[in-house]
Amino acid sequence: MGLTLAEKILSEHAGREVHAGELAIVAVDVCLTQDGTGPLAVRQLEKLGMVKAANPERTVLFIDHSAPSARRELSNDHMLLRDFASKTGACLSDVGDGVCHQVISERWLKPGDVLIGADSHTCTGGAMAAFSTGMGSTDVAVGIAFGKTWMRVPETIRVNLTGQFSRGVYAKDLMLFLIGKITTDGANYMALEFGGPAADAMPHYERMVLANMAVEAGAKTGLFSSDGQTRLFLESQDRGKDYRPIKPDPDAVYSRVVDIDLSKLVPIVSFPHTVDNVRTIDEAKGEKIDQVFIGTCTNGRIEDLRVAASILKGKKRHPHTRLLIIPASRAVYGQAIKEGLITIFNDAGASINTPGCGPCVGVHMGILGDGEKCLSTMNRNFKGRMGNPEGFIYLASPATCAASAIAGEIVDPREVM
Amino acid sequence: MILRGKAWKFGDDISTDLIAPGRYFHLRSNLEELAKHVLEDADPQFASKVQQGDIVVGGNNFGLGSSREHAPIIIKLAGVSAVIANSFARIFFRNAINIGLPVVQCDTSGIQTGDELEIDLARGTVTDITRDFTLPFPPLPDAMRTILGDGGLVAHIKKHGEFKLD
Ligand code: SF4
Numbered sequence: 261m262g263l264t265l266a267e268k269i270l271s272e273h274a275g276r277e278v279h280a281g282e283l284a285i286v287a288v289d290v291c292l293t294q295d296g297t298g299p300l301a302v303r304q305l306e307k308l309g310m311v312k313a314a315n316p317e318r319t320v321l322f323i324d325h326s327a328p329s330a331r332r333e334l335s336n337d338h339m340l341l342r343d344f345a346s347k348t349g350a351c352l353s354d355v356g357d358g359v360c361h362q363v364i365s366e367r368w369l370k371p372g373d374v375l376i377g378a379d380s381h382t383c384t385g386g387a388m389a390a391f392s393t394g395m396g397s398t399d400v401a402v403g404i405a406f407g408k409t410w411m412r413v414p415e416t417i418r419v420n421l422t423g424q425f426s427r428g429v430y431a432k433d434l435m436l437f438l439i440g441k442i443t444t445d446g447a448n449y450m451a452l453e454f455g456g457p458a459a460d461a462m463p464h465y466e467r468m469v470l471a472n473m474a475v476e477a478g479a480k481t482g483l484f485s486s487d488g489q490t491r492l493f494l495e496s497q498d499r500g501k502d503y504r505p506i507k508p509d510p511d512a513v514y515s516r517v518v519d520i521d522l523s524k525l526v527p528i529v530s531f532p533h534t535v536d537n538v539r540t541i542d543e544a545k546g547e548k549i550d551q552v553f554i555g556t557c558t559n560g561r562i563e564d565l566r567v568a569a570s571i572l573k574g575k576k577r578h579p580h581t582r583l584l585i586i587p588a589s590r591a592v593y594g595q596a597i598k599e600g601l602i603t604i605f606n607d608a609g610a611s612i613n614t615p616g617c618g619p620c621v622g623v624h625m626g627i628l629g630d631g632e633k634c635l636s637t638m639n640r641n642f643k644g645r646m647g648n649p650e651g652f653i654y655l656a657s658p659a660t661c662a663a664s665a666i667a668g669e670i671v672d673p674r675e676v677m
Numbered sequence: 678m679i680l681r682g683k684a685w686k687f688g689d690d691i692s693t694d695l696i697a698p699g700r701y702f703h704l705r706s707n708l709e710e711l712a713k714h715v716l717e718d719a720d721p722q723f724a725s726k727v728q729q730g731d732i733v734v735g736g737n738n739f740g741l742g743s744s745r746e747h748a749p750i751i752i753k754l755a756g757v758s759a760v761i762a763n764s765f766a767r768i769f770f771r772n773a774i775n776i777g778l779p780v781v782q783c784d785t786s787g788i789q790t791g792d793e794l795e796i797d798l799a800r801g802t803v804t805d806i807t808r809d810f811t812l813p814f815p816p817l818p819d820a821m822r823t824i825l826g827d828g829g830l831v832a833h834i835k836k837h838g839e840f841k842l843d
Contacts, residue, residue, distance in 0.1 A: 283820050285840055299706050300746060307831050326702060333703035340706075380744040380768060396746035396772035398830045402840075410820055410842055444690065445738040449767050478741065478766060534690055621743075622699030642692040642742055644718040647700045 262509025264416040265483040266451040269391040269506070273374045280415040280515070288403045289315070289373040290390075294322045294360050296621070297378035299337045300397035302344045305405055314407030316349035320368060322360035323353065324616040330624035350404070358589025358615040361385070361472065361557040365493075366591055370502040371486035376403045381557050381639065383474045386451075387467035388493070389486035389506040394475060414451040414480045415515040417442070421458035423523035428674035430567075431466035432559060432637065432657035435473045436528040438520065440538035448478030450515065453508060458522050459484060464493035465563045472558045473639050476535045527673060529635075530655035533643040541660065541672045550632040551582045552665035554658050555613075556620050559637035560588030562595045564658040569601040571662040571676060577609040578668030584626050585610045586618040608665075622647030635664050680758045680779065680796040682730035684788050684805075687719055689736035693748040693769060695719040696740070705747050712754040727755050732794050734785050735762035740769025749773040759796055761785055761803060774821045777829035783814040819843075 261279070263271065271277045273286035291313075293301045298321050305311055313319040321341045329335040338355075345352040353363050360377065361384035369375060375385045375392040378400040385392030395409070403409045419438065425431075439446075452474045454467070467484045474482025484490075486506040494503045529544035531537045554560070554568050565587065577583040585605050587593035593615050596602050605612055619626030620638050628634055628651030638645075641653035656664070659673035666676070695718040697711065704711040716723040716733075733752060739762035740748060749772050752760060759779040763786070773780040781796060783803050788794065792807040804811040817825065820842040827833040833841070 283818070283842065285842070296702060296705060296745060304831055308834055331703045333706065337706055378744055378746075380742060382744075394744040394768055396744055396768060396775060398746060398775045399771065402830060402834060406839060408840070410840055412818065412820075444741060445764060445766065448738070448764065478738070480767060621702070622694075623702040627700070640742060642694045644694050644698050644700075647698075649698070649718040 261513060262511035264451070264512040264514065265389060265453050265485065265506065265508045266391060266414055266416055266481065268508065269372055269374065269389070270411065270413050272372065278413045280413050282413045283410060284413055285408055285410050286374055287408050288376050290318045290364065290368055290375040291400055291404045292320045292322060292360050292364055292377040292379065292382065293397065293400055294325050294379050295327065295334065295337055295341060296325045297397045298341045301378055301401040301404065302340055304398045304401040308405065310405040311344070311347055313348045313350045313404050317351065318368060319350040319404050320364060321345050321350055321352050322363065323355050324359050325621055326623045327355040327616040328614060356590060356614050359557045359560065359617055362560065362588035365468065366497050366589060371490055371504050372506050376400055376409055380475045381472055383479065383481045384468055384472040384557055386474065386481040386483040387464060387471040388490050389483060391481055393481045414449060416451045416453045417447050417516045417518060418514040419452055419454045420456035420517060420519045421454060421522060422456050423458055423521040425522050425525065428659055428677055429525050429527055430657040430659060431469035433525055433528045434520065434522060435470050436530050436538050436655060437525055439473065439477050439536050442477050442518065443536045444476060444534055445478040447474065450479055452477065452479045452482040454482065454484050460487065462489065464489050465561045469558055476639055527657060527660050529660065529670060530641055532641055532652040532654065535640055535655065544670045545672060547654065547670040548633065549581050549635045549664055549669055551584065551626060551628065551634040552661050553584045553619055553626060553634060553636040553638065554661050555586030555588065555618055556638045557588060558639040559658050560586055560592065562592050564637065565592065565596050565601050568658045568662040569604045571659060571673065572608040572666065573604050575608055575666050577665045581665055581668045583608065583610040583665045584613060584619065586613045587615045589615050619646055635661055635670060637661050678798045680798070682732045682758050682794060683728065684732050684734045684790055684792040684794050685723065685727065686734045686788060686790040687736065689738060690741060691719055691735050691739050692742035693740055693745050694742055696748040697745055697751055708747065708750055708754055711747060712751040715751040715755045724755060727757065729756035730758045731756065733757050733760045734788050735760065736785065737763045739765045741766035744768045746772045746776065749778045750776050753778045774825050775830040777825065779825065781814050783812045
């Protein structure tokens with residue numbers, strides 16, 4: 261019986277062939293925590309009397325969720341993380357370095373790895389055929405100390421992609437469409453595996469958008485094969501030597517197969533307060549927007565900023581619509597400066613902030629007022645997410661967000677491109 | 678083990694943002710304080726009304742979203758003895774077991790706020806004493822039963838020195 265990507269990677273780490281439904285103890289290659297979950301992980305390790313990391317050079321503590329710190333309590337949490345890193349030799353990615361999922365992919369993760377992270381969007385790493393999954397602080401703490409974890413090998417939903425995006429339609433629209441179709445718990449306990457000719461042709465940064473939002477359908481991870489696109493990405497990070505090809509077996513067994521023809525898709529907007537509450541751009545148009553936020557682990561990459569800049573160039577944001585732009589990492593920020601994108605954003609009236617999560621999780625910067633509406637490139641729009649349960653969050657692609665920032669309301673990006 | 682308490686009914690898609698809102702991020706290292714805001718964005722009065730031993734009852738996909746383990750921790754700290762739901766999001770379910778909060782999956786449609794509930798974890802039944810019906814629930818996977826039985830993952834590791842799940 262052939263193996264899915266999930267089965268293949270987990271088999272390598274379990275030391276035996278494992279199949280969907282089985283329990284396995286698996287070796288963990290990379291562990292990550294962030295400043296909202298790391299302090300609890302550190303305290304759990306203290307409780308266990310195990311202030312150590314099995315693989316310090318591949319254990320990474322990120323300070324990205326409240327960075328720079330918004331309050332003294334959080335500054336103290338940051339101190340705890342820095343102290344743990346210096347005691348154990350674990351790596352620290354500090355204020356301004358960027359969002360954990362972006363930076364772990366740029367600098368640490370390799371195809372075929374198992375990555376556990378105390379952050380639900382750890383699944384982003386699946387874009388390079390690394391079995392990457394979000395867990396709680398205690399699970400990750402134990403993973404840090406022992407270099408292993410337990411898992412139930414997931415069943416897999418195979419998503420076959422064909423065709424090409426039409427102009428103005430992006431990976432974000434595809435993922436919102438898919439979640440609208442299978443719903444927010446449609447892949448609970450399962451892996452998503454993307455394949456087919458359009459997945460093979462898809463550049464790594466678009467794969468990251470799909471993998472990132474796998475958890476929004478409840479999935480444990482969202483996987484792509486490691487192939488020429490993966491190699492190109494790793495080479496762009498000066499890590500070409502970390503490349504190895506990984507593919508599912510042709511006779512792998514899937515619990516469900518979903519086929520999507522990219523050429524049939526249109527821009528999609530997810531309405532409050534669940535991600536599967538999706539509408540086509542025609543149904544969404546005209547909604548007044550108070551704030552637009554372009555960034556996050558979903559859509560804060562250089563390619564996203566280029567699309568936004570191409571639309572914002574020489575234009576101004578609508579006077580009633582604030583525009584926040586946050587590069588996902590220091591590397592992305594540096595590239596955006598070199599390409600002149602930051603000047604375009606500044607001239608358009610945007611507020612450009614420190615690489616990190618920014619307003620995504622409602623801790624600081626850009627918290628919504630009562631009744632305010634934010635259109636964002638984020639991955640989730642739950643009530644209260646941006647710091648105010650009286651706020652409303654809409655999700656869309658960077659192109660839709662940029663075009664709507666100019667108009668002050670949701671518009672079809674294809675009309676301004 | 679038998680748990681008995683009053684039901685607090687919530688709807689579908691109770692996210693960890695509703696359970697432990699991001700605006701209280703700074704209280705994550707002060708769990709007693711954070712627990713005063715448990716489920717605040719689903720029911721602003723819940724933390725002041727809940728009594729020791731009460732049972733939280735959800736609909737579909739309880740605990741979706743962020744992996745913050747603080748969500749099940751503050752539910753437990755608030756005195757809640759168990760969470761019952763039609764279905765749970767994966768990370769929340771696992772976190773709850775890891776911190777020793779019983780989670781039970783069964784059809785909650787007939788349960789209302791205020792009902793007196795009894796959960797028999799060993800037999801795998803939930804009884805609504807107020808409305809006089811009993812529902813079975815599937816046993817936990819063995820690994821999770823072991824961890825919950827040991828009192829959570831930290832206690833499990835302390836007891837065995839490593840994973841001892843088979
Ligand atoms: S950008 Fe948002 S979704 Fe991504 S890790 Fe940060 S808070 Fe989470």
